[in-house]
Amino acid sequence: xxxxxxxxxxxxxEAMEYDVVVVGGGPGGLATAIRLKQLAAQKGQxxxxxxxxxxxxxxxxxxxxxxxxxxxxxxxxxxxxxxxxPLNQPVTEDAMVFLGEKxxxxxxxxxxxxxxxxxxxxxxxxxNVVRWMAQQAEAxxxxxxxxxxxxxxxxxxxxxxxGVATGNMGVGKDGEPTADFQLGMELHAKYxxxxxxxxxxxxxxxxxxxQLDEGRDPQTYGIGIxxxxxxxxxxxxxxxxxxxxxxxxxxGTYGGAFLYHMEDNKVTxxxxxGLDYANPYLSPFExxxxxxxxxxxxxxxxxxxxxxxxxxxxxxxGARAITAGGLLSLPKxxxxxxxxxxxxxxxxxxxxxxGSHAAIKxxxxxxxxxxxxxxxxxxxxxxxxxxxxxxxxxxxxxxxKARNFKAWFKKGLFVxxxxxxxxxxxxxxxxxxxxxxxxxxHLYLKPAAQCKPIAYPKPDGxxxxxxxxxxxxxxxxxxxNQPAHLTLKDASVPVGxxxxxxxxxxxxxxxAGVYEFVKNEDNSERLxxxxxxxxxxxxxxxxxxxxxxxxxTPEGGGGPNxxxx
Numbered sequence: 207x208x209x210x211x212x213x214x215x216x217x218x219x220e221a222m223e224y225d226v227v228v229v230g231g232g233p234g235g236l237a238t239a240i241r242l243k244q245l246a247a248q249k250g251q252x253x254x255x256x257x258x259x260x261x262x263x264x265x266x267x268x269x270x271x272x273x274x275x276x277x278x279x280x281x282x283x284x285x286x287x288x289x290x291x292p293l294n295q296p297v298t299e300d301a302m303v304f305l306g307e308k309x310x311x312x313x314x315x316x317x318x319x320x321x322x323x324x325x326x327x328x329x330x331x332x333x334n335v336v337r338w339m340a341q342q343a344e345a346x347x348x349x350x351x352x353x354x355x356x357x358x359x360x361x362x363x364x365x366x367x368x369g370v371a372t373g374n375m376g377v378g379k380d381g382e383p384t385a386d387f388q389l390g391m392e393l394h395a396k397y398x399x400x401x402x403x404x405x406x407x408x409x410x411x412x413x414x415x416x417q418l419d420e421g422r423d424p425q426t427y428g429i430g431i432x433x434x435x436x437x438x439x440x441x442x443x444x445x446x447x448x449x450x451x452x453x454x455x456x457x458g459t460y461g462g463a464f465l466y467h468m469e470d471n472k473v474t475x476x477x478x479x480g481l482d483y484a485n486p487y488l489s490p491f492e493x494x495x496x497x498x499x500x501x502x503x504x505x506x507x508x509x510x511x512x513x514x515x516x517x518x519x520x521x522x523x524g525a526r527a528i529t530a531g532g533l534l535s536l537p538k539x540x541x542x543x544x545x546x547x548x549x550x551x552x553x554x555x556x557x558x559x560x561g562s563h564a565a566i567k568x569x570x571x572x573x574x575x576x577x578x579x580x581x582x583x584x585x586x587x588x589x590x591x592x593x594x595x596x597x598x599x600x601x602x603x604x605x606x607k608a609r610n611f612k613a614w615f616k617k618g619l620f621v622x623x624x625x626x627x628x629x630x631x632x633x634x635x636x637x638x639x640x641x642x643x644x645x646x647x648h649l650y651l652k653p654a655a656q657c658k659p660i661a662y663p664k665p666d667g668x669x670x671x672x673x674x675x676x677x678x679x680x681x682x683x684x685x686x687n688q689p690a691h692l693t694l695k696d697a698s699v700p701v702g703x704x705x706x707x708x709x710x711x712x713x714x715x716x717x718a719g720v721y722e723f724v725k726n727e728d729n730s731e732r733l734x735x736x737x738x739x740x741x742x743x744x745x746x747x748x749x750x751x752x753x754x755x756x757x758x759t760p761e762g763g764g765g766p767n768x769x770x771x
Contacts, residue, residue: 207381209358212374216383219371220391224254225580226573227369227395229356229408231259232268233332233562234548235401236339236348237282237569238576243346245577253580255348256393257340258372260355262763264340265333267403267742269432269526269771271464271476271559272332273297273324273447277600278566283342291338293328295469298445300324303502304623305453310502319630321557321608324447329466329474331770332562353763359408360392366586367543369394370408373759378687396585397576398544401569404527405744407759409550418537418546424646425535425552426612427527428460429745431494431717432476433676434522434770438515441506442471449559450503451619454496459483460615463497464559465506472770473506473518478559480530480615481647481715481749485657489714490745491525492662495670499663507669517668522771523676525717525743530556530612533605534642539593543586545572553601557608557626564601571595607635613643651751654709673719677739681767682718684760690737691760692720692746699754700733708751715749717741741766 213219226242228235239255246253261267276293279286286293302313302322340350357373370393376386400409404427413419448465455461460480467473477494498504509517529535529552536553539546547553548565555564575592579585596602610629614622629637665672684691694700704710705723710733712721718739723731742765747757 207383209374212383212389216387216389219389222391222393224256224393224395226253226255226576227393227398228255228257228401229370229398230401230403230406230550231257231261231264231340231350231352232336232401232403232548232565233339234550234565234569235399236264236336236343237278237566238399238401238547238573239343239348240282240339240346241570241573242577243343243348245574247346249581251581253577257343257348257350258354258356258370258393259350259352260759260762261352261765262767263337263352264350265336266767267765268333268336269430269524269768270332270562271430271432271466271474272330272562273327273466273560274330274332274335275327275558275560275563278563278570282566282570289342292334293330295329295445297324297327297329297447299443299447301446301448303448303450305450305500305502307453308501310500317627317631319627321630322449329445329447329468331468333768333771335562355759355762356408357390357759359411360394362543362586365542367398367541368586369398373762375761377689379689381689384687396580397589399547399569399572399576400544400550401547401565402550404529404549405747406550407757409546412541412544412546413537416538416541418539418541422537423531423534423643425529426531426643426647427481427748428478428530429481429490429525429715429717429743430476430478430528431491431525432474432523432771433520435473435475435507435518435520436471437473437506437518438509439471440513440515442473443467444469451623453500454493457619459485459488460612461493463494465503475503478528481527481745482650484650484652485660486651486654486708486711487657487659487714489660489662491673491717495665496663498669504669520671521679522769523679524766524768524771525741525745527744527748528561529554531643532556532612533602533609534640539596540588540590542588545576545589545592547572553605555605555608557611557630567599567601568596571599607637610637610639610641613641616643648749648751648753651708651711651749653707673717674739677718677741680741681769682739682741682765683767684738684740684764686738688761690735691758692735692737692740693756693758695754695756699752701731703752704750705731712746712750712755715745717743717745721746
């Protein structure tokens, strides 16, 4: 049954009214909610705010490196330290190393651009920070509904956003309601703020409907694959931050990696691959695995019996797309009845590999605009004060300095390193020129016949692993009897075009083994979608060369349940 048929049979949906509905319980969404309640308390007014979170709890789907710049958090909650915010490990040392297959060249500190200076920042589990922010929001009176994904945007007759509807529960794989069926509910608001993270399901619909990206560069993305390890105390250096570039990527493919030493003998390892890569044989997951084999990385993970050093243990895994286009790809962030904040819009500063401070700041700016509008008796119009405040903020100045960072990498690693260093170190971000991008990531993929297959080493189960064992430790789970949330516009395209022309790239770019080409009895091939493995990274929605795959929200609470990530 279609959603319209379900509504005709079981409707109407129950509706709840709020002043502001926030879609997404990450840093941007929670900052929006917290700021709204703070302003209401300061002005002695009432404002009703609800946050919808598709994960089983706030933080369950949050994945980031992460080094956190506390600037925005200090503006939002000045006494965050006294209130126990889990920013426990300050950065003590930065290193940038260019890797060859067996070698490593460390950049002298005096040559490091300012964007790689992490003095005053903290190595955090962003999921834990978000859980703490959710507690602060609830203490202020914000309602948080975990396990309730916003599945549909609702519109008023004049075309403005009215609110959202949550997904139906208890629909079987065949699309028919089961005995456990529950109709979704509608949440109406004077303003609806969308904070779904990178490539938000509703955010991308809003960008298309209101043409918010008109006149902007196409958005570009990366996929970040992360592992959490517990290492021997003798190899642990609390607060040490290591970034690498070069191997295993070739000079024409954007990518980089990090290794951060957290507290309690934990290190977080991550590998970011630009989704504008050209070779369909490239596998971001496999690139991450072989990166760990480099002597500079395996040093921290391998044991040494002679020195009494125990082998490290992998305790967490996850993956998430990140927005990387920066200021030049930032869409218009307001439309009648709502706004985009955080990575749903694309505020991440890719030169600093940081987005949480930008998400918090953008959420605060949107909240201030929405509060003033509601106090003035307005609703469902454009919050023009939000983008105007952004253009006067320190966040705009920061992103403007880094506006060319990602675009330089289309010239190759050497040119990008040279020019980004010159722009940031010599010019101090006062850049007189602008580089533009002309096409989205999926159009960079070349036919397989023009590319060379990549031979990746087999996993050893000690330093390197396969996808399924990785997904297992992400605690990913979806209700088994539900429609696949990874949908195809045309079921013939995966084999007829993607496999025939591009050697089936979805079987490689997915970090969770969702897409698998299998043989039928007649020896023909078909695409099998293992939707239960999905970690909600959104890579398929971005990189599919025909844009035939559309990621939609699964049943509430499904997906990863990250711990300490």
